[in-house]
Amino acid sequence: xxxxxxxxxxxxxxxxxxxxxxxxxxxxxxxxxxxxxxxxxxxxxxxxxxxxxxxxxxxxxxxxxxxxxxxx
Numbered sequence: 045x046x047x048x049x050x051x052x053x054x055x056x057x058x059x060x061x062x063x064x065x066x067x068x069x070x071x072x073x074x075x076x077x078x079x080x081x082x083x084x085x086x087x088x089x090x091x092x093x094x095x096x097x098x099x100x101x102x103x104x105x106x107x108x109x110x111x112x113x114x115x116x
Contacts, residue, residue, distance in 0.1 A: 080108040
């Protein structure tokens with residue numbers, strides 16, 4: 045069984061996580077934010093991954109930080 049290919053934005057976030065500051069759709073993403081988004085993305089079910097990847101990058105970051113740090 046082949047695994048479906050991740051969306052382009054997820055691939056770019058993986059590059060940013062390795063330390064390369066990237067610009068995605070006009071938004072600069074640092075390694076910490078990319079790691080937070082990818083942590084949440086990796087823990088999601090395939091259906092939820094598709095929903096998360098469909099969000100704008102700023103919304104992805106907001107969702108990730110609310111999940112990872114809910115009391116802030």
